[in-house]
Amino acid sequence: MLKRLAYLALCACAPLYAAPPIDDQRVQQLANDPFWISLGHYEAGKLSGWRSYVSDDKFFLAPDGAHHPYAELRATVEALYAPVSLGDKHPQCVYPARTRWLKAQLNLTDLPKAECAEFTQWFKDVAPHSTVMIFPAAYLNSPSSMFGHTLLRIDQADVQNNKTALLSYAINFGAYIEGSDNSILYAWKGLAGGYPGLFALVPYQEKLSEYRSLENRDLWEYRLNLTPEETQRMVEHVWELKQIQFDYFFFDENCSYRLLELLQVARPGLQLTSQFPLTAIPTDTVKAVKEAGLVESIEYRPSRERELLDRAKALDPEEQQWVLQVSADQAQLQNPAFKALPKERQALIIDAAYRIERYRANGLERDTARSQRSFELLRAINQNPASELQVEKPELPENGHESRTWQLGAGSRDDKAFAEYGLRMAYHDLNDNAPGFPLGAQIEILQLKLRQYEGNNWQVQQLDLANIRSLTPRNELLQPWSWQVGGGLERVLGKHGDENLVSHINGGAGGTWQLGENMLGFALGTLRVEHNNDFAAFVSPAAGFNTGLLWRNPVGNLSLEAKGDYFTNGEIRRSLSLNQQWEVSRNLGLRLTAQREFSKLTSPINEVMLELKWYHY
C-alpha cells in the first residue's frame, strides 16, 4: 500500500524530477507500440480502449494505468527520473524491462543511475542465456492432466555443455492457492477464477520431481531458439511481475497464455496470443510456438512410473515376483534361489525393486523402515548396476488431434432416421484419434449434441458438463484403480419407446487389465443419480456396472461396452454398444456406433450411427 502511495505521489509531483519534455506525439506512438502493450499485458477492450490482464494496482504507476497505456507510459518516463536514493524501490529497479526499452526509444541519456542491488544480484543468479519450454504431458490416471501445463526453463550459458539443467530455474505461472480449501472448491475456483495467478521462479529440479515423480507425468522439453538477448529481455520483464497478481482462469487466462505473452516480450513481433481468443489449451500453445518457428530441438524425460513399467516389461512373471519379494525384504538378495539367477537378471530385478519402493513412497512422509529398505537396495545396485534404461519416446503430444471437436452424424433409431450435430469444447474420448494420447484416458468438457429426426423434429440429445474416464491397467507390480465420473443431460429410454431427457450425475470405480499389447479390458461398479419425469421421485438413485474392451487396432480405437443401471424404483436400464473409430487424418475421424438399449419400461431399441468428427482448433 505504502509503495503504491509512493508511486502516486511520484506521479503527482512528477515535474519535480528532471524528466525532459517529450514530444506528445512520440509518447502517443510508443504507447500504441505492441511491445509496450505486451509489457503492460494489455488487451483491447470489448468495446473500445484497453484493459490489462494484471489485476494488481501496484503494477501500475499511473492511477488509471490499467486502462491507459498512454498514461502509464507517461508516468513511467517521469518515474524513471526519481531520485536514486530510493535504492531498490527505484522504478528503474522495479521495471528493468520498461526502463531499457524507454531509454532506447526515447534516447534518455540523462537518466539518473539507480543502484539496483537486489535486481542485479537476482539477475546474476539466474544468469539467463537460453530458454526451454517445458510441457508435462498427460498422465493416464489423471485425465485432467490431459490439458497439460507449460512452463519455461531459463538456462545459463553452460547448461548444454555441462548437462546441468537441474541447476536451472523455471518460470511457472499458476494459481496461488491458500492451504485450506477443499478439493471441490479448489477445482471450482480454479475454473471460475477465484484464485489469483502469480509468476514464480523455482529451481527446475523442484518442478521435475513434482511432475516426474509425484504426478508421474512425462516431460517434454522444447529448446527455443531465443537469443541470449531475447531471453534476458524476457527475464527482466519477469522481474517486473514479481508478486504481481493476475486473474487466473483455467481455460484461457492460464499458464500457457501467460507464457505466450512472455515469449512476445522476448521476441517482439511474434503473434502468439492473438491465436487464442477463447481458450488456451497447453498442447495447442505448444503447437503455436512450434509453428512460429521457435523450437530448435526436443528432449524427452520419461516419468518415474513409465521408467518402472518399462523396466518391469523386460521381466517375466517369475522375475516380477522376485521384484516384489526383494523390495519387501532385502534378505532375499542372499536367497540361493535368487543368487542362482544370471547376474544381469538379478541387476534388473534389483533395479525394478528399488524403483517400486520409491514409487510407493511417492507423496508420503519419510519413513525410517522404508528409507532403510531403499538404501539397502541402492547398495545392492551399487554392487551390480543394471544396464541403462532406454525408454522409447512416445508420440509428441502436440501431434495429437486438436482440442475442439465438431461432429456431424447420420443414423437410424429403430426405423427413424436422424441427423446429429455436435460440438465438444474439449477434448478426447476413448475412441478419438489416438496418436499423442494415452489409451484408456478420456476427458470431455462441455459437449452439446442436437438431433434432427425425420419431419424436422429437433431435440437436445445430450449436454455433458464433464465426462471423465481413467482406465489404467493393473499389473503384477502396480494396482491402480480405474474410475469415471460424469454429469449433464442425456436421453434415456422411457415409456412407449420415448426418449426422455434426464439430468444425471454418475461415477464408478473398478479395475482395468492389459489383455494384449493393444487391448484393455475393464470392469467398474457404478452409481447414478437421475432426475427423470417418468419417475415419481424427484431424484432416483441406481447402482450398476460398466464393463468392456478397448482395442487399439490399425484403423483406430474400438470399444465394446456393456452397461447396466438398476434403479431402486425397479427400472432396469441396460445397453450394449460397439464403437469403431476410423482415423482418417490427424484432425478427421469417422466413427461407427451401434447400440442396443434395454429398459423395463419398453421394448429394446437399436440405434446405428455414422459420425464424422472434425477436430478443429
Added chain:
Amino acid sequence: MKRILLGTLFTVVSLNAMAQAPGGPNCGWGNMLFEGQRGTPAHFLASTTNGTSGNATFGMTSGTNGCTTKDALTYGGKSWIAMNGMMNELSEDMAKGNGEALTTYAVVLGVAPEDREHFAAVTHEHFQQIFSKADVTAEDVHSNTLAILKGDARLAKYATAA
C-alpha cells in the same frame, strides 16, 4: 484474503540479514536421503489449476532450504546447496555410476569436464562411504565426498577449492 496473501508473499529474504552460520541463520541443513515429498491431497485438482500452493517464490532462496546461495558455499560458481533437493537422484546416480544428478554434482564441485568421468567412477566405487547410512544428510554427503576426493590423486585438487 488479499492482505494475508501479500503478507506471505513478501518474504523476500534480505541478503544482508545473514552472515554467521554457513548458509545463513535460516539455513535448513541436513536434507535427508529419502525425505518425504510434499503430499498430494488434491493431485487431480492440482493439475486443473497448475497451482502450487504457497509457492510464489522468486528464486535465490527457494529450493535451498532457506540457505542463502552466496559466497563461501559455492564451488565452480554454483552453490552446492542446490544439491540439497537432489539427494535422492544423486544417491541413485552414484550407486549406478552415471546420471544427470551425478554430472551436476561434479559441475557444482568444479570438476573439470575431462575429470568428470573419473569423478563418476571414483564416487561410484566409494558409494558406500559417501552415502554411509540411510539417514545421511546433504552435509555428510558433501564432506564424505571431499574426503574421498582427497584420497584420489587426480581429484584431490577439487577437495580444496572453496
